[in-house]
Amino acid sequence: MVGRFRWAAMFPDEVWEHVFSFLTSDADRNAAALVCRNWNRIERRSRKRVFVGNCYSVAPTVAVRLFPEVRAAVIKGKPHFADFNLVPSDWGGGAEAWVEAMAEGWPNLEELRFKRMVVSDDCLDLIARSFKNFKVLSLVSCDGFSTSGLAAIAANCRNLRELNLRESEVEETCLNWISHFPESCTSLVALDIACLEGEVNASILERLISRCSNIMTLRLNHSVPLERLVGLLQRAPQLMDLGTGKFSARHNPQLFSRLESAIAGCKNLRNLSGFWEPGLTYLPAVYSICEGLTSLNLNYATIQNPELVKLISRCKNLRRLLVMDLIEDSGLVAVASSCKLLQELRVFPSDPYDAAEPVSLTEQGLVAVSAGCPMLHSVLYFCRQMTNAALLTVAKNRPNLTCFRLCIIEPRTPDYVTQEPLDTGFSAIVESCKDLRRLSVSGLLTDLVFKSIGASANYLEMLSIAFAGDGDMGLHYILSGCKNLRKLEIRDCPFGDKPLLQNASKLETMRSLWMSSCSVTLGACRQLARAMPRLNVEVINESGRGPLVAQPDNCPVEKLYIYRTIAGPRTDTPQCVWTI
């Protein structure tokens, strides 16, 4: 240690540990760990939460050994584009290696959160048996497991507080897995089973909810009918987060009033979602709690105007709104005037593959919300038309944007008024929104927009590009700029070898790079892999042309996934994936 700070060495480790315990963010703890060897040792030995953004960036056994006191781990697997079927299903992201290492080295693990990982029933079984104080299991966008695995978790995790299966794909092999929660289980606080496709035994669920008096989050799947929802709500009036089941039934005034009062009884309700197969007759039953809602997720609810707007306009305290484009421009204008506290808006397409436009949602809606909602900082917007003028207005209205994802459904769509590329519009966004962390661009775009992004988007961490750019310069602008870029995902752009090779060292400062249907050749990958030993350069070719070793340098690469790692090439690559 530097002489001046010798006094610091007099403090025992426990003191530093205590000091570090006030550092809540990973970034801060990481920074502290870099100060000196002592701090590094003390910090990592006392770290309780670890976040692994790429499961292949470090070997599980190494991670477990380095951080022996971890109680909560977050591990992410497949690249983001796996959500859109661009990644072969057998690509990897298996959780076994991690679960085995954790079972060995972290017996006191309490929380495990996987995202985009393949988790088998054996993994779930091992989790259920290995961690005596296991409290939280969160499997987001995962697959590979079935309800049998869930039964094992239910049966064996005595202190389970949270079971979250958000957007996972679950095989239904055990129909009554919920009954595996023992009678003695009273600890559940959060249960999210909205993704399950099969029937859930509502009576058993009711009994479970009755004895878990601390239950705060309950997200049902579509199989739970309205009648049963009433019973559940009556038993859990303390709920803060509710995902309804099927939200329709035959017209029944008694059911309506029972539902209405059950919902009104949930005075703490802040988050509302579900609304599977919604029926208009029953929507008003939720009106009483609208004013208290801070988050409303209607992105699976095929409700149209005017009922949709009627519902949302009552939610004056909404911070977060997820909705389908059925809301239309007129609905968004209403949102802009009713929901003044809105921070996050996501508008999803109801008919993504329709070429015609049955729904009147345009750039106007976005502009309206950007003008009317001063706290809006996160936007995901699917639409069919856009203008530079609209984007400029949004940029001017909302310099506080941190996340801006615009998806114009038809690739390469120009400004529909001027027929020009949308370069100026997106440039305005990155120049005005200095804190932008996440950006997805779409529409007709030339290399110019990437020049702006590279130069101005200094805090940008994640960038998604599709069907854009003219040539290599586009990618070069990004890789040579964007100082804080962590994740870059590109598809169907004319970017080739040169910018990759020129900016090879940049790739080590990022978590990962995905490029598919671009113009990269095998030769460049080979060069890159040779030059950068701490990158895994994975080439994915599904057309089965034969082993990559035999292919010439000019062989085009279909899909490319590059990520930094200290674990070396992974050993679980399937046939179609080659680590160069």
Next chain:
Amino acid sequence: MSSTVEHDYIGLSERNSSAGGVEGGVLNLKATELRLGLPGSESPHRVEKIGLTLDLLPKSYVSGAKRGFSDANDGGGTWGFAAEGGGSEVNSVKGGGLFSGRGEVAAGGSAGQLSGQGNVGKDLAVKAAGQERKVTPKGCGSVGNDSPVAPAAKAQVVGWPPIRSYRKNTMITNPSKIKDDADGIQGQGCLYVKVSMDGAPYLRKVDLKIYKNYKELSSALEKMFSGFTIGRCDSHGIPGREELSENHLMDLLNGSEYVITYEDKDGDWMLVGDVPWAMFTNSCRRLRIMKGSDAIGLAPRALEKCKNLK
């Protein structure tokens, strides 16, 4: 935007022109129809197509091309204009999931795995369902946008627009937009329906659109849940007197171990086979294979509903 631009660099432009073309108002969709046949569900002419296409196309493109508009010709009319014809668009859906990379062929025509994987196949279904909605007079007219049927010929791109397959999966089970009008049938064929069987520990899913009649459905289900006999449920149209006599029904139920029942749009449980096939596929929400003896209670209702149909 021309589809050929996107796929040109894979060198498939000459294929595209036949794949995507609209010929005489009827889309030449057979060329784009790329599927692996699921056991028990393929029709002969498709099999040969499959052999062809797999050789020519890289797998990743296959998924994309297959998203080309499904075969409307099966519906027996110009693309999309018949509600029924539109329904059959989803035919190729079931194959779709197979190109997602998960690859495994689901057994017996069941989309049990497909549902789990929720992939490309679902894209097609939504798209097809979407197509239906678009081309009904209501859909086209209201926008004043004279977009012709031709846009359908544009090849779909894998993974675009970027929405989660989980979401597409849900859109299938929830295809209806809530509009309280008479146009209930448009775009709302029930496609994937769940099949549960009393006593079986798992649920499966079938795509009703791949079957042409009750016989096919029945044999597919038999294969899926092998080891039992399902009561015959053939129906060739409006049930005649002789098919629906009480005696006949009772014979049916007493004679077989299991019968197939379904829940219709109104929430009623009916015996499969009572109504014309097309009506059945339009109104069926899910299937349940129950013991013949349990189903006896349905018989009177089935009779009644059919009397109303006459």
